[in-house]
Amino acid sequence: MPELPEVETVRRGLEQHLVGRQIVRVEVGRERVVRRTSPEALIAGLSGTTVVAAQRRGKYLLLPLDSGDTMMIHLRMSGQVLLAAGGAARPPHTHVVMYLDDGSEAWFVDPRTFGEVVVFDPDRVDVELPPVAQLGVDPIAESFERADLRRIIRSTSRALKPLLLDQQVIAGIGNIYADEILHRSRLRPDRSASTVDSRATNRLHEAIIDILTSAIEVGGSTLGDAQYVDLMGESGSYQDDHRVYGRAGERCLTCGRGWIRRTVSGGRSTHWCGVCQS
DNA sequence: CGATCTACCTGATGGC
DNA sequence: TGCCATCAGGTAGATC
Numbered sequence: 446m447p448e449l450p451e452v453e454t455v456r457r458g459l460e461q462h463l464v465g466r467q468i469v470r471v472e473v474g475r476e477r478v479v480r481r482t483s484p485e486a487l488i489a490g491l492s493g494t495t496v497v498a499a500q501r502r503g504k505y506l507l508l509p510l511d512s513g514d515t516m517m518i519h520l521r522m523s524g525q526v527l528l529a530a531g532g533a534a535r536p537p538h539t540h541v542v543m544y545l546d547d548g549s550e551a552w553f554v555d556p557r558t559f560g561e562v563v564v565f566d567p568d569r570v571d572v573e574l575p576p577v578a579q580l581g582v583d584p585i586a587e588s589f590e591r592a593d594l595r596r597i598i599r600s601t602s603r604a605l606k607p608l609l610l611d612q613q614v615i616a617g618i619g620n621i622y623a624d625e626i627l628h629r630s631r632l633r634p635d636r637s638a639s640t641v642d643s644r645a646t647n648r649l650h651e652a653i654i655d656i657l658t659s660a661i662e663v664g665g666s667t668l669g670d671a672q673y674v675d676l677m678g679e680s681g682s683y684q685d686d687h688r689v690y691g692r693a694g695e696r697c698l699t700c701g702r703g704w705i706r707r708t709v710s711g712g713r714s715t716h717w718c719g720v721c722q723s
Numbered sequence: 724c725g726a727t728c729t730a731c732c733t734g735a736t737g738g739c
Numbered sequence: 740t741g742c743c744a745t746c747a748g749g750t751a752g753a754t755c
Contacts, residue, residue, distance in 0.1 A: 447748060477732085504749080521749050523733075538733085556735070557732045559749065574751080603725065612750080619748055666748080670735065673748070690748095714746085728754080736746085 447520045449617030450683065451658035451673050452504045455526055458676030459508065460499035462528050467495045475540040477621040478555060482564040490514055490564030491543065503580045503616025509696070515567045517574060518553065518587075524560030527552045528676045556672075565676075580616040584653045585661075594650045598638045605641070606634035607711045618653070621666055621690045624716045626652045628689045628699070633722045634708075634715045659683070689716040697721060 447455070468491045473484035482490075494510040496613060501507065506526070508516040518526060529535075531548040541553035541562050553562050563574070571578040582589050597614055609623040619625065627634050630653035632645060641649070660666060664681035667673050668691070674680055684691075688698050693707035693716055703720025 451748080519749085522747070555732095556734065557747090559731065601724090607726080610749090621748060668748075670747080672734095711726070713749095726755090729752085731750095734747095736744105738744085739742090 447504065447524070447673050448619030448622050449501075449504060449657055450622070451665035451681065452501055452506060452520065452617070453585075453661050454665045454675050454681065454717070456499050456501040456506055458528070458697070459496075459506065459526065461528050462676060463496050463508070463545075463551060465495065465497075466549075466716050468492060468543045468551075469546050470544040472542040472544075473540065474542075475538075475558060477558045478540040478553065478561050479563065481561055487541070487562060487564055487657040491516060497640060498712075501583075502577060503583065503612055504619070505577055505580070507577075509567070510564070513566070514564050517561075517563050517565060517577065518681070519561050520555070520560035521561070523555070523672050524553065524555040525672075525674060526676060527554060527674075527678060565712050578613070579613050581612060581614040582616065584615050584617055585657050589650075589654070591647055591650050594653075595643060595646050598641050598649075600638075602637050602639040604635045604710065605632055605638060605687075606713075606715055608638055609653075610711070610713070615653075617657070620685070620715075622656060622660065624690045625687060626656050627723060629656060631722050634710055634717050689718065692716060 471488045471491045473479055473487055476484055479487045494512045496508050497511050498509045506518040529550050531550055537555045538556045539552045543551040565573040571640055582593055607625055609618045630649040660683040663683050666683040667680035689705050692705045695705050697703040697705055697718040700721040703718040704720055705716055708715050
C-alpha cells in the first residue's frame with residue numbers, strides 16, 4: 446500500500462517522535478517479518494541503542510542508530526508503524542514491539558507480513574541490503590532535475606508505467622501515483638519511453654514532483670480499507686484528489702469526455718483516460 | 724534487455 | 740448465512 450508520500454509521512458512522524466529515543470527492549474512475535482536476519486539479530490541490534498535520525502530512500506525507512514548500525518523498515522503492502530502509550534492494547538498482527546525510554550512503545554504491524562524490519566551495517570549496504578543499494582533517484586530530492594528524467598526516458602524503450610514503477614530507476618513511485626502521474630502528464634501508461642519528446646518529458650517531470658509533494662502535504666492516500674495510517678493512526682486525504690486510480694468506468698474528471706479505463710500492465714491494475722492520455 | 728507469470732500472506736468484498 | 744472467487748498500496752525470482 447504505502448508509496449513514497451505515505452512512507453514520507455511516516456518518516457516525518459518518526460523524526461518527530463522516535464529520533465532521540467532509546468530503544469530499551471524489543472520483542473519479536475512473528476519471525477517472518479525479520480526473515481532477512483533473525484529475531485535474535487534484530488533484538489541484539491536494537492536493544493540499548495538510540496535512534497539518531499529518520500531517513501527515507503524510495504519506500505524504505507532508514508533509521509540510523511547510535512551504534513553505527515541502521516534499522517530499515519519496509520511496509521510493503523500492509524505494514525504500519527504505530528506509536529502508542531506504554532501498555533496500550535495492540536492490534537492484531539503486531540509483530541515487533543519496541544519499548545522506548547520514555548515509556549511509550551513503537552509497533553510494527555503487518556497483516557500480510559510482506560513487510561520487514563532489519564538492522565544492518567550501512568557501510569555494507571551493498572551486501573547486506575542490495576535493494577537499498579540499487580535504488581534509483583529520489584523523485585522529490587532537489588537534485589532530481591529535468592535533465593535526469595530526460596536521460597532516463599532516452600535510455601530505454603520500455604513502457605512508461607513499468608518504467609515509473611521500477612525502483613532501480615526512480616525510487617518511491619507505486620501503482621496509485623504512477624497512474625495519477627501519467628494522467629496528469631497526458632501520457633498513456635503503455636507509451637514507449639522512446640517516443641516521448643522533451644516537452645512531454647518536462648510535463649512528466651513536473652507531474653511527478655507536483656503530485657508526490659501534494660500528496661505528502663495531506664498525509665498520503667488512505668483507501669477504503671484504512672490499511673495506511675500514519676504513526677498516530679491518522680488517515681491521509683490525497684485519495685480525494687485521485688483522478689484515475691479507483692475510478693474505472695467513471696467519466697474523466699479532467700477532459701469530461703473520456704471514461705476511465707482499467708487495464709492490466711505487468712500484473713498491476715492500471716487506470717487511464719483514453720481521450721486525454723496519448 | 725524486457726515482458727509476463729508466480730509466489731509470498733491476510734482480509735475485505737461481491738456474487739450466488 | 741455460508742461459501743467461493745477475486746482483488747489489494749510491493750518486491751523477488753523464474754521463464755521465455
